[in-house]
Amino acid sequence: MPIVNVHLFEGRTLEQKRRLVDEVTKAICNSIEVPADAVRIILMEMERTDFAVGGVLASDKNK
Amino acid sequence: MPIVNVHLFEGRTLEQKRRLVDEVTKAICNSIEVPADAVRIILMEMERTDFAVGGVLASDKNK
Amino acid sequence: MPIVNVHLFEGRTLEQKRRLVDEVTKAICNSIEVPADAVRIILMEMERTDFAVGGVLASDKNK
Amino acid sequence: MPIVNVHLFEGRTLEQKRRLVDEVTKAICNSIEVPADAVRIILMEMERTDFAVGGVLASDKNK
Amino acid sequence: MPIVNVHLFEGRTLEQKRRLVDEVTKAICNSIEVPADAVRIILMEMERTDFAVGGVLASDKNK
Amino acid sequence: MPIVNVHLFEGRTLEQKRRLVDEVTKAICNSIEVPADAVRIILMEMERTDFAVGGVLASDKNK
Numbered sequence: 001m002p003i004v005n006v007h008l009f010e011g012r013t014l015e016q017k018r019r020l021v022d023e024v025t026k027a028i029c030n031s032i033e034v035p036a037d038a039v040r041i042i043l044m045e046m047e048r049t050d051f052a053v054g055g056v057l058a059s060d061k062n063k
Numbered sequence: 064m065p066i067v068n069v070h071l072f073e074g075r076t077l078e079q080k081r082r083l084v085d086e087v088t089k090a091i092c093n094s095i096e097v098p099a100d101a102v103r104i105i106l107m108e109m110e111r112t113d114f115a116v117g118g119v120l121a122s123d124k125n126k
Numbered sequence: 127m128p129i130v131n132v133h134l135f136e137g138r139t140l141e142q143k144r145r146l147v148d149e150v151t152k153a154i155c156n157s158i159e160v161p162a163d164a165v166r167i168i169l170m171e172m173e174r175t176d177f178a179v180g181g182v183l184a185s186d187k188n189k
Numbered sequence: 190m191p192i193v194n195v196h197l198f199e200g201r202t203l204e205q206k207r208r209l210v211d212e213v214t215k216a217i218c219n220s221i222e223v224p225a226d227a228v229r230i231i232l233m234e235m236e237r238t239d240f241a242v243g244g245v246l247a248s249d250k251n252k
Numbered sequence: 253m254p255i256v257n258v259h260l261f262e263g264r265t266l267e268q269k270r271r272l273v274d275e276v277t278k279a280i281c282n283s284i285e286v287p288a289d290a291v292r293i294i295l296m297e298m299e300r301t302d303f304a305v306g307g308v309l310a311s312d313k314n315k
Numbered sequence: 316m317p318i319v320n321v322h323l324f325e326g327r328t329l330e331q332k333r334r335l336v337d338e339v340t341k342a343i344c345n346s347i348e349v350p351a352d353a354v355r356i357i358l359m360e361m362e363r364t365d366f367a368v369g370g371v372l373a374s375d376k377n378k
Contacts (some may be wrong), residue, residue, distance in 0.1 A: 001324055001366060001373070003255060003292065005103055008317040008347065014238055016347050020245055023342035025244030031334040032327055037243040040255065041293070042196055042235060046105060049077060051316060054100040055088030057081055058316070064135055064177060064184070066318060066355065070231055071128040071158065080172050086153035094145040095138055103318065103355070109231060112203060114127060117226040118214030120207055121127070129192060129229065133357055140301060144309055151307030163306040166192065166229070168259055168298060172357060175329060180352040183333055183339030190261055190310070196253040201284055208283040216275035221260065221268050222285060240253060247253070257325060266364060270372055277370030289369040294322055 003040045009058070010045035017043060031039060065091060066103045072121070073108035080106060128154060129166045135184070136171035143169060192229045193216060198247070199234035206232060254280060255292045261310070262297040269295060317343060318355045324373070325360040352377060 004024065012020070025039045048059035067087065075083070088102045111122035130150065133163070151165045175184035193213065201209070224231045237248035256276065264272070277291045300311035318337065319349070340354045363374035 001322070003294070003322040005320040006317055006343075007319070012347055014246075014248075017238060018249065019346040020343065021241035021246060022244040023346045024339055025241065025343040027338035028321075028335065031338045032323065032331050039241075039243065041241040042255070043239040043241075044235075045239065046107075048082060050106040050108065052084035052088065052102075052104040052106075053324075055085040056103065057077075057084060059077075060081065064133070066133040066357070068131040068133075069128055069154075070130070075158055082157040083154065086157045087150055090149035091146065091154040093130075094149045095134065095142050105318070109233075112206060113232040113234065115210035115214065115228075115230040115232075117228065118211040120203075120210060122203075123207065129231070140309075140311075143301060144312065147304035147309060150305040151304065151312075164304065166303075167304040168192070169302040169304075171302065172359075175332060176358040176360065178336035178340065178354075178356040179357075180354065181337040183329075183336060185329075186333065190312040192259040194259075195254055195280075196256070197284065205284050209280065212279035212283045213276055216279040217258075217272065220271040220275045233263055245269070264373075266374075269364060270375065273367035273372060276369040277367065291367075291369065293367040295365040295367075296361075297365065 001038055002032075002034065002040070004028070005042050005044055007044045007046060009051070010047055053057075064101055065095075065097065066105070067091070068101075068105050070076055070107045070109060072114070073110055127164055128158075128160065129168070130154070131168050131170055133170045133172060135177070136173055138171075190227055191221075191223065192216070192231070194231050194233055196233045196235060198240070199236055201234075253290055254284075254286065255294070256280070257294050257296055259298060260298045261303070262299055264297075316353055317347075317349065318357070319343070319359050320359055322359045322361060324366070325362055327360075 021041045028039050051058045084104045091102050114121045147167045154165050179182045210230045217228050240247045273293045280291050303310045336356045343354050366373045
């Protein structure tokens with residue numbers, strides 16, 4: 001504990017993922033004082049055809 | 064807010080997904096009076112080998 | 127299937143919840159052609175102190 | 190009800206998935222006395238590049 | 253890994269919860285061969301006014 | 316997008332929550348280059364009787 005799910009668009013590089021989990025873990029440790037190895041992060045990638053705001057798919061925006 | 068996760072079997076067409084997010088967003092706006100652009104929907108597709116009811120995978124039903 | 131999680135602020139009346147689950151279920155049935163009794167909805171209420179946009183808690187907005 | 194999400198690394202065989210959903214369903218039925226057909230399980234597979242403990246991706250561990 | 257979310261109605265005793273997490277953990281270990289201490293379970297209790305099947309709240313069923 | 320769920324034990328102060336959402340948002344913006352107002356965070360608090368590692372409830376550990 002804590003366990004974090006991050007829903008984000010697919011397409012990030014491995015390096016970006018490394019930086020994301022590293023920085024989010026540090027942010028959590030600094031703010032609620034838990035040890036780093038207690039923090040688990042699940043990255044849940046999705047396509048733009050699977051996310052909508054205001055009833056419009058992200059893939060259809062700016063068309 | 065609100066944020067909606069819809070777990071559903073894979074295989075829907077893009078057109079079905081467009082209609083799904085449009086109609087679900089309208090349903091939410093009508094019933095709890097929030098603006099459409101406040102509603103975010105994440106479609107979480109899964110295979111029939113990844114869902115079970117009563118201890119039996121959906122892919123094994125009706126065999 | 128489908129299974130839907132709706133994250134929303136607490137404070138809705140029972141009547142609003144009734145209407146929400148009814149209308150969202152109809153929206154799903156109409157758009158992806160599944161029977162109503164296949165649709166399960168979980169309402170996940172939260173307090174404004176437990177949601178943030180842009181790094182600011184909803185409870186701190188408009189202060 | 191209950192509805193169970195199992196986040197696990199990808200790569201299990203179909204036979205392992207069959208056994209997993211069967212045994213978890215029985216465990217739930219035995220412990221909280223619900224009928225098997227009330228139990229729904231969603232298997233949410235992920236790659237080792239999408240999970241981190243202590244700020245380090247699982248794919249980078251033991252390198 | 254694995255990480256398990258169990259959505260269930262509120263009202264179980266502490267003893268039932270103990271048995272639930274114990275038996276589900278054993279079921280997972282037996283079926284996909286992971287060590288027990290790798291298994292994390294989150295129990296997500298809900299009220300019957302927050303769950304619906306077929307567009308009807310669980311709290312309104314059998315009225 | 317991104318949308319982040321943070322499962323954590325209940326009991327944090329409002330100030331800790333403010334710091335948590337602020338720092339996690341910055342960490343995400345820095346690492347995957349998204350604007351802050353695109354980041355939504357849901358804090359999902361739980362009791363120690365609702366979380367288990369290795370089949371043992373957190374509330375029963377160190378007894």
